[in-house]
Amino acid sequence: MSGDSSGSRSAPGGSRISTSGVGTAGVGTSGVGTSGVGSSEAAGSAASAEAYFQPREPAWFRARLTLRLAVPLDRDARAAAWRVAWSAALVAPPILVVLIAPAARLSASTLIGLFCCALPGIAALAWSASAQREVRRRTARGLRQAGAEHRTAWLIATGRLVLFAGAGALGGAVCVVLLHAPIGDLLSPRAPLHGMFGAGTLTWLVATLQSAALAVAGALTASSPVWQRIDLAWLRISAPPATRPPR
Amino acid sequence: MSLPSDNPVLDARGLVFPADGSVLNQVGLAVGEGETVAVLGAPGAGKSALKACLCGETAPAAGTVWTNGKPFHLLAAEHRRAFRLRHFGLVHQDPVFFPELTLTQFAGLPLRFAAMGQREATQRALTWLERFEIADAAERRPSEVPTEVLRRAALARAMVNDPLVLFADEPLVGLSDESAGTTSRILRSVARSHGTAVIVFTGDADTAAHCERTVHLVGGRTHAEPVPIAVVPAVKPADVPQCMSEAAAPPPTSPARAGR
Numbered sequence: 001m002s003g004d005s006s007g008s009r010s011a012p013g014g015s016r017i018s019t020s021g022v023g024t025a026g027v028g029t030s031g032v033g034t035s036g037v038g039s040s041e042a043a044g045s046a047a048s049a050e051a052y053f054q055p056r057e058p059a060w061f062r063a064r065l066t067l068r069l070a071v072p073l074d075r076d077a078r079a080a081a082w083r084v085a086w087s088a089a090l091v092a093p094p095i096l097v098v099l100i101a102p103a104a105r106l107s108a109s110t111l112i113g114l115f116c117c118a119l120p121g122i123a124a125l126a127w128s129a130s131a132q133r134e135v136r137r138r139t140a141r142g143l144r145q146a147g148a149e150h151r152t153a154w155l156i157a158t159g160r161l162v163l164f165a166g167a168g169a170l171g172g173a174v175c176v177v178l179l180h181a182p183i184g185d186l187l188s189p190r191a192p193l194h195g196m197f198g199a200g201t202l203t204w205l206v207a208t209l210q211s212a213a214l215a216v217a218g219a220l221t222a223s224s225p226v227w228q229r230i231d232l233a234w235l236r237i238s239a240p241p242a243t244r245p246p247r
Numbered sequence: 248m249s250l251p252s253d254n255p256v257l258d259a260r261g262l263v264f265p266a267d268g269s270v271l272n273q274v275g276l277a278v279g280e281g282e283t284v285a286v287l288g289a290p291g292a293g294k295s296a297l298k299a300c301l302c303g304e305t306a307p308a309a310g311t312v313w314t315n316g317k318p319f320h321l322l323a324a325e326h327r328r329a330f331r332l333r334h335f336g337l338v339h340q341d342p343v344f345f346p347e348l349t350l351t352q353f354a355g356l357p358l359r360f361a362a363m364g365q366r367e368a369t370q371r372a373l374t375w376l377e378r379f380e381i382a383d384a385a386e387r388r389p390s391e392v393p394t395e396v397l398r399r400a401a402l403a404r405a406m407v408n409d410p411l412v413l414f415a416d417e418p419l420v421g422l423s424d425e426s427a428g429t430t431s432r433i434l435r436s437v438a439r440s441h442g443t444a445v446i447v448f449t450g451d452a453d454t455a456a457h458c459e460r461t462v463h464l465v466g467g468r469t470h471a472e473p474v475p476i477a478v479v480p481a482v483k484p485a486d487v488p489q490c491m492s493e494a495a496a497p498p499p500t501s502p503a504r505a506g507r
Contacts (some may be wrong), residue, residue: 065359071271073388074346143345144406146356147332 006051062152069139070159077135081160083128085168088215091121092172100203125165125215129222130231132161134221154218161219169215174209255313256280256444257412262300262310270296271307273468278412278444282302283435285447285455288464291483294448295416301404301446302335302414303327312341312348315411332361336405336443338415344389344397350376353493378437379430402434404445413438413445419454431457 068229072078085195095119098106136157180196187194221227250283264271277422278284289295295489301312303319304327311322314334329426344353345394355372359365376385378397384392392400398418405413412420418434421428435457439443447458463470 056361061359062363069347070375071347074390077346138286138343139345142345145339145343146353147328147360149328152360185367 007224011138018091057152062156066156066159067163069156070163070236072160074236080131081129081164084125084132084161084219085164085171087121087124088165088168088212088219089121089172089175091118091125091218092169092215093176093209094118094121095209095214096173096176097196099210100199122218125218126222126227129161129165129219130227131227132219133228148207158186158220160225162216163214165219166212169212170208170216173211177204177208254279256315257301257446258311258313259301260311260313262297262307262312264293264296264300264307265304266308268308268467271300274310274464274467274469274471275463276446276462280442280444281439282460283438283445283447283448284471285458285461286464287449287452287461288448292450292464293467294464296467297413298416298421298446298448302337302412303331303356332357333408334411336408336410336413336507338401338405338413338418340416341421342397342401342404344400346390346484348385349378349388350392350396350400352387354400354407357404357408371407372403375407376400376407379403394421395430397424398422398426399430399433402430406437406441410439410443413443414431414446414448416448417450417454419449419451419457424453427454427457429500435459449470463474480494 004237072081094114098111098114138156138232139160140153143156144150184191184194184196251453257280258277260275262271262274274293274297276286276297286294286297294306300307300310303312303322303324306324307320310320311318314330319327319330348356351369351372354376355365355368358368358371363371373382373385376382381392381396381399381403384400384409389397389400394442398421402413402415402418405415415434419430422430434445437443440495445458447454449455
């Protein structure tokens, strides 16, 4: 038996390793991929070995589990998730304006103004999403303990952040979509929002989704281990010497 | 103390980890069907490294691990994971419970990840919760049940795939004497009736006393009898690799179970 799943390697068999255990792959007491069989049988055995060694949970099970773990039942966890949603709702409108406004209207001062508008949302998103880091890590660890693959565990664990940050950002962007006309009436014709009136429905839709995606990406970055290093570095710089965290 | 089984379900020989042998040095362990063995050692003795090598989470630098007469150590990492999912049960020192899932859903997760259908997985999870005498808490969530029930649920989850070998890292930590006694009695009985070999990794002599046989792990070597700690060089914490740190226990202040 070698580490390779294909070809003539026989699978771990023996009296206790059989199809009566977990899964439905065809690995019986005789093992998988026995030698001395025809090419079609060998191919079938290799396929069985592949199915045996790489069990794939159904995609809909992953989706259901992601959704189940994404919606928090605990009151504190729910409040923390809503904070992420509100932060994303704050950060999405300026992003949407940048995405949909004609490039000619976006001067440096306009961009700085929009950045200043987004700054409270960015700060809130960074703070609320980084507070979710431990939840995300713990969920991924729990799923790995249950036998999930690393990538699957990571993806399922990000479900809550994606759901709440995405929903919040979409909410914020939709507000802009709905209110841009009355807001535009209040602005001067040189304001970047005026250029948005000419944008088509598809452009609005794409820009809305893009702004939500950017907000979700920001939330995921803020809850990542990379951002934790930035947090720690900032704490080291900003904290008084007596309370600085150790290197 | 009973002798090792002649026909072991799990047979590890000459395990070395890492390559310089600073954590595990020529460690051997054989466990028979239905046997309950404790690996007793102080923090840093190499328990977590041994567990990781035996269950395939880490590949040893040298040595062999045979499962039911098959060379488990020759499998690739991804295949070891699939094999572990089907034929090994793991109880982690700090099992993560999901507040959103009931104990039945929690216990059935390994089966679902092994591509089993929901109905069958739920049925088997319920059966194992019944065997561990916590069926009445099956539809409760982790926040609604005491530690003892959670510990048993973790054991039920580890046993739900009817494993060849159960690796339990401090399975009785945080339990009272009475609870620990009851839980270990159920575990021994279940292991014997299902022919599952149980390896308990612990730093607590009381927990080890619940097992049929004890192997002492001191300074990265196994001994059948207790060895005075003073004659064996201690393993430096820095030698324990990052992948083991998750399961590593903090140094105990007393030999008693933590949380008592």
